[in-house]
Amino acid sequence: MISKLDSVLLAKKKFIFHYKNMRWAKGRHETYLCFVIKRRVGPDSLSFDFGHLRNRSGCHVELLFLRHLAALCPGLWGSDSAGVRLSYSITWFCSWSPCSACSHRLSDFLSRTPNLRLRIFVSRLYFCDLEDSVEREGLRMLKRAGVHITVMTYKDYFYCWDTFVARRKTGFKPWDGLQQNSVRLARKLYRILLPCETEDLRDAFKLMGL
């Protein structure tokens, strides 16, 4: 099934420009979100839809995605004809990590929608340089809400190129520094999410009465 949002594939140049994980990403005043939606049926996950979105008219792309969710995941609320509530798994690949406001909105939404699983891959970290940035806290909140956030690696770019880009048999050609930048950002994200782990551990110890 082709998404009603954007049946057109992403242009090669746009993909490369916006997903390039360089340290000083000048002029990326847009954010792209490539998504794959799977429907969970018993133990199986069936591919259901895919596509990409871009932020528009002051609305961040994550919120735009939420706005279209009802159309993208029929039966996510309520139930189908057999009276069964449907479960979905969504994986998205975003050129920027979410801002704090979007993280809050997403966490809030997901906590009220347990039949939806979300996995987020990001190419670059948005405003995460300062130790006490609200963006960092937002990412931790997402993690606590059960979202798996990961920095994109070569295989993820390769997959996106294959899936979302109008590539016409052109193979994915990694840019200089892709690997190093990915490793650097993954370490950074790891350190950002670390306090989250220790909190979880403390909770676990408390539960065990230690």
Place this chain on the structure above:
DNA sequence: ATTTTCAAT
């Protein structure tokens, strides 16, 4: 050494 960021001109 320093550079940027879901714009605003």
